[in-house]
Amino acid sequence: MTSPVVAGALTRAAYFVSDSTGVTAETLGSALLANFPGIRFIKHTIPFVVTDAEARSVVAAIEADHAADLDPLLFVTVKQAAVRGVLAASKAVLIDLLAGHLTELEQALGTTASEQLGNYHGLGDTDRYFARMRAVEYAIEHDDGQSSRALDQADVVIIAPSRCGKTPTTMYLALQHGLRVANYPLTDDDFPTEGLPRSVAKYAGRCFGLTTTPLRLSQVRHERRPSSRYSSLEQCTIELRRAEDLYRRNRVPFLNSATKSVEEMSAVIMQTMKLRA
Amino acid sequence: MTSPVVAGALTRAAYFVSDSTGVTAETLGSALLANFPGIRFIKHTIPFVVTDAEARSVVAAIEADHAADLDPLLFVTVKQAAVRGVLAASKAVLIDLLAGHLTELEQALGTTASEQLGNYHGLGDTDRYFARMRAVEYAIEHDDGQSSRALDQADVVIIAPSRCGKTPTTMYLALQHGLRVANYPLTDDDFPTEGLPRSVAKYAGRCFGLTTTPLRLSQVRHERRPSSRYSSLEQCTIELRRAEDLYRRNRVPFLNSATKSVEEMSAVIMQTMKLRA
Numbered sequence: 001m002t003s004p005v006v007a008g009a010l011t012r013a014a015y016f017v018s019d020s021t022g023v024t025a026e027t028l029g030s031a032l033l034a035n036f037p038g039i040r041f042i043k044h045t046i047p048f049v050v051t052d053a054e055a056r057s058v059v060a061a062i063e064a065d066h067a068a069d070l071d072p073l074l075f076v077t078v079k080q081a082a083v084r085g086v087l088a089a090s091k092a093v094l095i096d097l098l099a100g101h102l103t104e105l106e107q108a109l110g111t112t113a114s115e116q117l118g119n120y121h122g123l124g125d126t127d128r129y130f131a132r133m134r135a136v137e138y139a140i141e142h143d144d145g146q147s148s149r150a151l152d153q154a155d156v157v158i159i160a161p162s163r164c165g166k167t168p169t170t171m172y173l174a175l176q177h178g179l180r181v182a183n184y185p186l187t188d189d190d191f192p193t194e195g196l197p198r199s200v201a202k203y204a205g206r207c208f209g210l211t212t213t214p215l216r217l218s219q220v221r222h223e224r225r226p227s228s229r230y231s232s233l234e235q236c237t238i239e240l241r242r243a244e245d246l247y248r249r250n251r252v253p254f255l256n257s258a259t260k261s262v263e264e265m266s267a268v269i270m271q272t273m274k275l276r277a
Numbered sequence: 278m279t280s281p282v283v284a285g286a287l288t289r290a291a292y293f294v295s296d297s298t299g300v301t302a303e304t305l306g307s308a309l310l311a312n313f314p315g316i317r318f319i320k321h322t323i324p325f326v327v328t329d330a331e332a333r334s335v336v337a338a339i340e341a342d343h344a345a346d347l348d349p350l351l352f353v354t355v356k357q358a359a360v361r362g363v364l365a366a367s368k369a370v371l372i373d374l375l376a377g378h379l380t381e382l383e384q385a386l387g388t389t390a391s392e393q394l395g396n397y398h399g400l401g402d403t404d405r406y407f408a409r410m411r412a413v414e415y416a417i418e419h420d421d422g423q424s425s426r427a428l429d430q431a432d433v434v435i436i437a438p439s440r441c442g443k444t445p446t447t448m449y450l451a452l453q454h455g456l457r458v459a460n461y462p463l464t465d466d467d468f469p470t471e472g473l474p475r476s477v478a479k480y481a482g483r484c485f486g487l488t489t490t491p492l493r494l495s496q497v498r499h500e501r502r503p504s505s506r507y508s509s510l511e512q513c514t515i516e517l518r519r520a521e522d523l524y525r526r527n528r529v530p531f532l533n534s535a536t537k538s539v540e541e542m543s544a545v546i547m548q549t550m551k552l553r554a
Contacts (some may be wrong), residue, residue, distance in 0.1 A: 013385070020541070021538075021544040023540055023544070026291070028305060028354075031354075032375065034379055036386055037499060039388075047544040049547070073385060097374075097387075098305075101305075101309055105310075108370040109313065129445075130500065133442070133444070133445050139445070140417055143417060147424075167413055167417070168409050168452065172281075175448055175539070223394050223411075261313075262406070263297075267299060267300070268325070276322060
């Protein structure tokens with residue numbers, strides 16, 4: 001996907017090349033590039049580059065971008081020295097996210113690396129696989145208060161008004177960390193009472209609340225039901241105020257999701273609920 | 278969680294310290310450590326270390342592990358030089374996963390970093406947030422063939438016999454990449470016919486199949502229904518053979534999930550279906 005160069009804007013190609021999924025190269029590389037907001041980057045993630053031939057096809061793509069004045073950057077997480085060598089011969093600036101640190105580690109540990117890199121997740125990691133599968137199925141069953149069958153087994157119960165981010169956060173905690181997370185929507189029915197909704201009250205100690213800003217909530221709800229009472233700024237303001245009162249009255253820890261990513265919310269929840277292994 | 282040192286086995290503490298969620302530090306650090314299978318690592322992930330005080334409490338934990346002969350390693354993704362300075366003064370071997378690369382980038386780009394690191398996901402990234410939320414909700418609605426309401430909007434339809442890994446892979450693609458993924462279970466009813474199940478046949482071009490090994494499938498199914506026909510090696514063998522025949526007859530690309538992580542399966546699916554942006 002080479003896009004045309006935008007006149008005026010400085011544009012560079014950025015390749016994230018991995019012998020595994022490329023997620024780490026893409027995440028760390030993008031985090032690094034986020035420090036250069038003045039430059040536009042056309043990003044390409046290329047996973048499973050394990051042979052010289054695969055590396056050469058990456059090099060070919062880089063040459064094309066180079067010819068198009070996109071001065072490619074090349075972020076690499078590849079363990080095979082031979083493959084890295086092919087990539088290093090390209091016209092790109094190479095940022096090796098692994099090799100250097102591996103050398104530091106060999107010195108620190110006084111032993112040589114086994115080149116098993118990439119096996120960290122994947123092959124044979126059956127326990128983690130089971131845990132994640134169970135956790136995701138648990139999350140689906142207990143999403144949006146649909147079931148309370150195994151609520152007693154929840155590591156966390158996320159409570160919040162509709163559209164504050166319960167579901168994506170729940171799924172992330174299940175997938176990334178194998179945690180059993182239920183979530184329960186707070187509706188107008190839940191507010192007359194002082195306490196937590198009956199079905200989650202038993203698990204008050206495991207409840208975590210989400211809130212957001214009325215403007216943001218209204219914006220998100222418009223996505224679903226444009227210009228409805230549900231998405232009106234007035235209704236959103238009332239629901240959020242009531243939810244936050246409920247959290248405080250019942251000593252339920254909570255966070256504001258308005259400016260946080262799913263990853264950040266999940267990390268805060270794990271830290272607050274002491275779920276970090 | 279400091280565990281007792283196992284007699285004989287070489288054990289080291291490993292800290293993953295970040296000014297953000299710590300996911301990148303933990304993933305890359307663990308991938309690096311996976312190269313040293315002879316050493317046991319007691320891992321600690323500490324997110325949101327942004328103040329000197331927070332850094333000093335990390336240093337205190339490190340000193341304790343050092344006193345316990347756990348010779349700590351410290352993997353750091355922290356942008357603030359001051360905070361990194363506090364951590365660097367600890368008794369741990371410091372592996373800085375960012376600072377060095379940032380310097381390389383500043384040279385390559387001929388400009389200085391803005392220190393906005395961490396803003397890559399999170400603050401203001403509203404579009405990505407909406408995309409993920411929609412994708413996760415889509416995945417839940419269209420999980421396990423429960424709905425075909427918006428099947429026409431699917432980026433991928435994952436088909437497989439029960440317990441081959443459809444659901445976690447679906448959720449990962451939705452959460453990590455914001456893709457609309459439906460999944461559909463292949464049951465004995467689907468096999469008499471030559472073609473794909475009626476409800477997904479229209480979308481044959483978007484179907485991707487999963488298979489696994491009979492032994493693995495039987496093992497996974499035992500988790501759910503011990504010693505049932507459903508989990509018997511014989512039944513698993515038949516279902517997988519029929520599923521693979523179905524994939525081949527209908528030119529549905531497929532992969533074997535037995536030795537792959539959710540991340541790896543997702544990357545293969547995106548690559549095969551050309552969904553990598």
